[in-house]
Amino acid sequence: MQIEPGKLLVSTFWSASAGLPDKPENYKTIGYEMSGADGGTRLTITQDNNDTQDEADHSAQNWKMVLDLMKKLLKGEKKCEKRPLRCAQRRGRFCLIMVSGL
Numbered sequence: 001m002q003i004e005p006g007k008l009l010v011s012t013f014w015s016a017s018a019g020l021p022d023k024p025e026n027y028k029t030i031g032y033e034m035s036g037a038d039g040g041t042r043l044t045i046t047q048d049n050n051d052t053q054d055e056a057d058h059s060a061q062n063w064k065m066v067l068d069l070m071k072k073l074l075k076g077e078k079k080c081e082k083r084p085l086r087c088a089q090r091r092g093r094f095c096l097i098m099v100s101g102l
Helices: 053-075
Strands: 002-004 008-013 028-037 040-047
Touching (some): 040 053
Antiparallel strands (some): 002 008, 028 040
């Protein structure tokens, strides 16, 4: 795990839903990096250790859904539900999403 408060968080995870054994080579590294952009905040998310571009595209779509919902919550356009937000992880090579200027 790597932490730089207000700038960077990097962690790893393993998901049983990927169908792979719980071994270090099957873990994903997720990075969350924040920076200023056009009067707002840019959040860049990276995800590594994935097999195909199709899986990367699927993962990127999952992250986009999560960030779109997060943006609505932060802007007050949607209220939190009582159940926790879940993001189904897929085996994408990477995904990079930007949210700027809520």
